[in-house]
Amino acid sequence: MGYRSKTLTTPTVLIFALLGCQSAAAEQEHFFALFDDETAIVAPTATSQQDPALEARLDELMDGDLVPSNRSALNELLRNVDVDTPVETFVRAQGYQVLTLALEQKLPAALAIANEVQSIAQKSGNPNAIAEVQIDFAEIYLANADYAQALVEAESVEALLPDVTNPRVRYHAHHLIARTLQQNGQIPKALEHLLAAQTLIPQTEPSEQQRRRQFLNLHLARMQANLGRWEASAQTAENAISDALRSGNNNHLPELYLVAAYSRQYAEGPSNEIVAAFLKAAESGRLLDNPRVEMLAYNNAGAAKLLMSELDEAKLYLQQGLAVAKEIGNVNERSVTEFNLGYIKVLQGEHEQGLEEMLAAAEVFNSFAQKREQAILLTHIARAYEVAGNYKKQAEVLQQQVEMTSELATEEREQKISELEVRYQAAEKSYEIKLLEQQADLQEQELAVKQRQQQLFAVAAGSLILLILLFAFGYRKTRRLNALLNDANNELHEQSLRDPLTGLYNRRAIYDRLLQDDKRLYTGDHALFIIDIDHFKTINDKHGHSVGDEVLIEFGRRLRQAVRKTDMAVRWGGEEFLIVLEHVNSEQVLQVARKLLSDISGKAFHTSVGRLHITLSGGCNVIASSRMPPNWEETVKQADALLYQAKAEGRNRIRYQLPNNEPQTLVVR
Template identity: 65%
Template sequence: MQCHSQRPQHMIPLASLLLVALICPVSLPVTASSLPSFFDFSEDDKRETYATTDERDPLLEAQMDAMLDGDFIPSNPQALDDLLRSVDVDTPVESFVRAQGYHILSRAMQENLTAALVIADEVEQIAAASGNVNAITEIQVVIAEAYVANEQFEKAKEKIDPILELLPAVTNIRVRYHANHLIARVLQNVNNTSDALEYLLSARALIPLTEEQGQQRRRQFVNLHLARIQANLGRWSASVRTAEDAIEDAHRNGITTHLPELYLLRAYSKQYQDGPSEAIVEAFLETAEVARESANPRVEMLAYNNAGAAKLLMDKLEDATEYLERGLEIARQINNVNERSVTEFNLGYIKVLQGQHDQGIAEMLAAAEVFNSFALKREQAILLTHIARAYEIAGRYQQQAETLKQQAQLRAEVAETQREQQINELQVRYEASEKSYEIKLLEQQAELQRQQLANQQRNQDFVLLASAFMLVLLILFAFSYRKTRKLNLLLNKANNELQEQSLRDPLTGLHNRRAIYDRLLRDDHRIYTGDHAVFILDIDHFKTINDKHGHTVGDEVLIEFGRRIRHTLRRTDMAIRWGGEEFLLILEHIQREQVLQVARKLLTDIGEKAFHTSAGRLHITLSGGCTIISNSKNQAAPDWEATVRLVDELLYEAKNEGRNRIRYQVTEGVRETIYLRP
C-alpha cells in the first residue's frame, strides 16, 4: 500500500463492538456451589448427557423471543427484571439458563465482569447437574460473550474448545447459531480470519431455522461482521457491497440496530476504494448524524475522526483539525482510551506537517503504543508508514530506516498465500448462501400471497363464486409455476456464476489451481490426445518490485503480466496463476515448432515492452521452463505431477543461467534454452 507525500492513510480499528448495557442488576435467586462441573463427568456420562431431550417452557421462550430486540439482551430493563422474578430452579433448565444468560450479559456489558462471572458460575453448575447439553452449551457461550464484552478475547478463546466439544449434540437451533457466531467473532479478533469466515457461514446457514421474528435481525448482525472481515482483509469493494445491501435491508425491514456501524463501514471502505474526496467527507458526516440519532457516541466519534483523516489526506489541515478535535472530545466524554489513540495519532501528524517535529512525533509514538495493543498487524503496518514519513520530514533518517525495516517484517507476517485461496472459496460459498436465502424469501412472499388470496376466496359464497374461484386457482397455479421456474432459473444462473468465480484468481482474472482439477485433470472430463505443452513462468526479481515500490505496484505488474499472457495464447489454451508470481500454461494440440514460437513471443511481449504502473515505467522480464507431453487415445492420463516437477526444474535452471529466458525439453533427455539477446 502506498501513501502520497505527507498524507497518512488513516484507518479505524475494526474490533467487535461492545453493546451498551441498559439493564438493572437483579439478584440470582438460587445457589448451587456444591454441584459438579459438566467437564468433571466421564465420557460415558457425557454420552448419556448428549441423549437428553429438550427442556424448555414454551410460553417463557415465546416471551423472551418477543423481548429480544437486540443481538444479546432485551433493551427494556424493566421487562427483563420482571422476567427474572418469574424464573427459579423449578423453571425448565434451558429456559432458566437463557433468562439468566441475559442477566449475566447485562452485568458484563455494564463493565461489572466480576459480578457477572459469579452469577455465571452458579448457573454453570446448575446446568451441569441437569445434564442438558443445550443448557450446558448456552452458559459456556454466555461466559465467552461476557469476556468479549470486556475485550478479553484470549479468555473468550479458551471457551471455544469446550463449546466445540458440546456443539455436535446441541439440538437447540438458537444456541447453535449463537455458538457459531460467537466463535466467528472471537477468531476474527485473534487474527484467525479464514476460520472466522467458516463459522460465520455456519451461523448464517442456521438463521432460516430460528424463530421467524428474529431472522432479519440476525441476518443483519451476520452481514455486519462479514463486511468488517472484508474490510480487515482489504477487500474494499466487497465490504462496500455487503454494507450497502445490509443498509438497504435494514431500512426495508425497519431493523436499524446496526445502521451506524454499517454506515461507518461503507464510508471507510469507500475511502480506501476510491480515495479521499469531499463526497467521502460527507459520507462520514452523514454517519456521525446517524450515530447521534441512534445514541451511539462511539461510532459518532469514529465518524468525525475519519472525516478529519480524509481532510488530512486532501491537505486541508484546518478542517482536519476541527473534525479530529470533535471526535477527540466525544472519546473523552465516553472514556474511550483505545480508539481515540487513532485521533491523537493524526493530530500529532498534523503538528509534524506544521513544523513541530519533536512534539508531533512524540504524540504519534504515544498514540501508536496504545493502538498497537489491540490493532491487527495489517493496521500496525499502515501506522508505521506514517511514522516513517514523519521521521523523514523531521530529517531523522536512521529512525526512518529502522521503522521501515520493522514495517517490512510485519507485512511478511501478515502475508497469507494458501489461506487466501481458502478465504476466496468461503466468500463464494457465503455469497451463494445469500442469493439462495433471498430467493427463499421471494418464494415465501409468493406463498403468503397465495394463502391470503385463498383465505379471501373461502369467505365468499361457494355456490355463487365456485366457477370464479376455480378460475382464480388456475391463474394462481400458472403464476406460481412461472414464478417458481423464474426463481429456479435465477438460482441456477447465480450458482453458475459463483462456480466460475471460484475457478478464477480474483486479481489477474486467470484460472486458479482449482480450475485444473475441475476442468482438466479429471478423467471423466477430458480425453487426452495429441501433444500438449506445459510452461511454468516466473516474474524475475518480483520481490524487489514489492520491496521497492510496494504491493500495490506489485499487483499492477501481476495484472498486466496476466493480460499479456492471455493476449499471447490461443483461446483453447489455459493460463493459471500458480501461486504468487508464478504462472502455469497448458497449450493443447501443439507441435514442437509452435511451442518454441510461443516461448519467443512470451519473452518478447514481456521483456521488450515496458510495464506502465503508478510508480512509472518498469522493465520486467521472465524466466520459464517448458516441456511437451505426447498422448494417444489408448494411453492413460499423463502423470501431471511428474510433468510439473520437470517443468519446475527447468524453470530453476533458467534462473541459474541468468534469467530472462525459457529452458525447454521437447525431446527426451535433451534440454535447450531460448533467450533474448540484448
C-alpha cells in the same frame, strides 16, 4: 490516517443499546434472591428442558446480537425465572443478564453470576445449557479485551459442540469462536467457524435470520480488511448495506458504513467522496445511538483530510471525534484521534510536541491493535520524523515497518483463506436465491387461495366460462413467475462467477468448476498459469486508479483472446490473474505462454493518458493426467513460486515446469 480501531477490527466491544443502569451489586442480589438461604443452589426441577412461553418472550426481546436492549422488559421477565424454570431457558435468560454486566465492564459481578449459573447447568447434565454458559464465560473475557483467556474459554466451547443440539446455541458458539480467533490472529480458522455459523442461520428463529446474516457479513468484511483485502472488504460491506436497506434491518448499518468507507479509502485513496462516506457513517451512528462509530467515523474523516493536506478541516473533524470519545469515556480507541492531532502539530511545525503526542498515543494504540494497523501507524511516525528532520529515527522506524510488513506478507501467504471465503460467498448467494424461492412460493400459495375462492364463486354463479378464464390466468401467471425465478437464479449464479471489472471468471468460478465437481474427469494434461502485471502499483500511483482499471480491463480482454473458449481465465486478485488450460500437451502450453508475452508485452496499451508499455511475469505448472483430481492448492503454490522466480530474474517472462523436467524460463524478445 484512516486507522481502524477496535470497532472495525473486532466485535469485542459490541454495539447496541445496553441494558439499563442497575448497579452490579443489585444484579447479584437479584440473582441470589432466586434461591433459599437454607439450601445450596440446585438445578431447576422442571422435567422439561425449555419453557416455550418464556422462550417466545425471549425471542421477542432479542433485538441485539448478544442481549436485548430493553432492560426493564428483561428485568420483568427475569422475575418469572427461578429454580423451577427448565434449565435451558433458565441459563439463556440469566446469560443475558451476565452479558449485559460484561458489556458494561462489570467483570466481577458478571463472573459471580456466571459461576452460579454454570453450577446449575452442570448439575442438570444438559449439554445445551452447559455449552451456553461456557459461551457466556468466553463473551465476558472478549468484552473485557482479555483475548488470551477468551481463547481458552472458546476452546472449551468448541470441545462441547459435538453434543449440542440447539441450533441457536450452536450458532452462537461458532460466531463466538470466530470472533475470538479473529482477535488472536487466527483468521483461517475464524473463517471456518464463520461459515459454520452461517450454515446454521436457516435453522434458527425466522425473525432473527436477517439480523444474524448482517452480523456475520460485518465480521467477514472486518476479517478481509484485517488481511488488507480492501476491495473484497468494501464489496462485502456494501452488499450487506444494500441488504440492510432492503430488509429494513439496520442493527449494524453504522458499522457497515464505516467498514465500507475505510476499505474504499485504502483501495482508492483519500478523496472528498471518501470523507462524505465517513460523515454518513458518523451521522448514522448518531441517529442509531452508536457513539463509538460516530467517534471513529469523525476520526477517519479527519484522517482523510489530513492525508489530503487540508489540515484545518482535518483538525475540525478530529476534535469532533475526540469530544464524542471523552463523552463516552473511551480511552483506548481515542488514542487514534490523539495520534492524528499530534501528527497535524508536526506538519504545522510543532515538531517536538507533536511527536511526543504521537508516540504516547501509539503506545496506547499498539496495546490492542493488530499487526497490520501497527504497520500502518509506523508509516506515519516515519513521515513525522522526516518532517522534523530526524532522519536517523526515520530510518529506524522504516526498518521496523519493513520487518513487520514482511511478517504480515509471510503470514497471509500461508493462510488458506481463499476457498473458505468463496464458500462463504457462495452460501450467501444460495441464501438470496432461497429468499426468492420463498417469495415465489408465497405468491403461488396466495394465487391458489384466490383460485379456490374464484372457483366457489363460479360454481355458485354458474359461470363455467369465468372459472376457466381465471384458471388460465393463474396458470399463465404462475408459469411467468417460475420463468422469472429461473432467470433470476441463472443471473445471480452467472454474476457470482464473474469479476465485475474485467468480465473474467472469479475465485468462486474456480471453486464451482474445479474444486466442487466430484465427477470431473482429468484424463489429459492440465496447465495452470499465475500471471502478474509488472509494476502495476506504479501505474496507479502515477496515473490514478481509473487508468489502472483501464489497464486491467484491456489486460483481461487480451487474456481471453490468448486462450480457448474451453479454458478458464480468472482474475485471481488485484493485478494477479490465473489461467487453467485443460487437455493440452507441452507444446500447446508453450504456445499459450509465447502468445501471452507477445500479445501483452509486445503491444502497447491505449489508455486515456496515452500509450503505456505493459509487461507481465508468470509462473506455469503442468499437471500430468490422472484418474484422481489433482491437488489444486499445491499446484497453485508451485505456480506462485515460479512466478516469484520470474520476477526475481528480471520480470517480463514466464517461468514454467513441464512434467518430469526442471523449471525453465521463456522470454520473448
